[in-house]
Structure formats: C-alpha cells, structure tokens
Amino acid sequence: MPDIADRAQLDEQAHILDALSRRDDRDDAGQTRENGVVVCCDCGEPIPGARLRILPTACRCVECQDKAEGKAW
Numbered sequence: 001m002p003d004i005a006d007r008a009q010l011d012e013q014a015h016i017l018d019a020l021s022r023r024d025d026r027d028d029a030g031q032t033r034e035n036g037v038v039v040c041c042d043c044g045e046p047i048p049g050a051r052l053r054i055l056p057t058a059c060r061c062v063e064c065q066d067k068a069e070g071k072a073w
C-alpha cells in the first residue's frame with residue numbers, strides 16, 4: 001500500500017501525463033497544436049512563426065482568416 005509520499009508522487013505524475021496528453025488539443029486561445037506547432041484550425045497547415053509573433057493568438061493561417069472574414073483573393 002503506498003504511503004502518502006508515494007501517493008503524492010503518483011498524483012503528480014498523473015497530472016503531468018494528463019497535461020502532456022492534452023498538448024495536441026486546442027489551448028486556451030482556441031489554437032490547435034500538433035507536436036507543439038500551432039496549426040490552422042481550418043486547413044491544418046502550420047501557422048508561420050512571423051504571423052504568430054504579430055498575432056500570438058491566431059488560430060488560422062492568413063488565407064483562411066481572410067476567407068473567414070469574407071475577403072476575396
């Protein structure tokens with residue numbers, strides 16, 4: 001039977017594994033990540049780092065964002 005210290009460690013490991021397992025899901029900003037890379041929630045292409053520097057919460061690439069806003073190309 002695990003003592004309290006072991007129990008706390010198991011809880012901590014479960015917490016870390018839970019956090020890791022959610023890495024590929026949408027984060028608080030609604031962004032979708034694959035292997036730590038933010039990808040467009042519409043087309044699934046990686047969002048360029050330059051765009052993320054300007055708009056860290058961007059969840060779409062420029063093209064899909066424009067389409068979403070109804071802009072014609």
Ligand SMILES: [Zn+2]
Pocket residue numbers: 040041042043044045060061062063064065
């Ligand atoms: Zn896109």
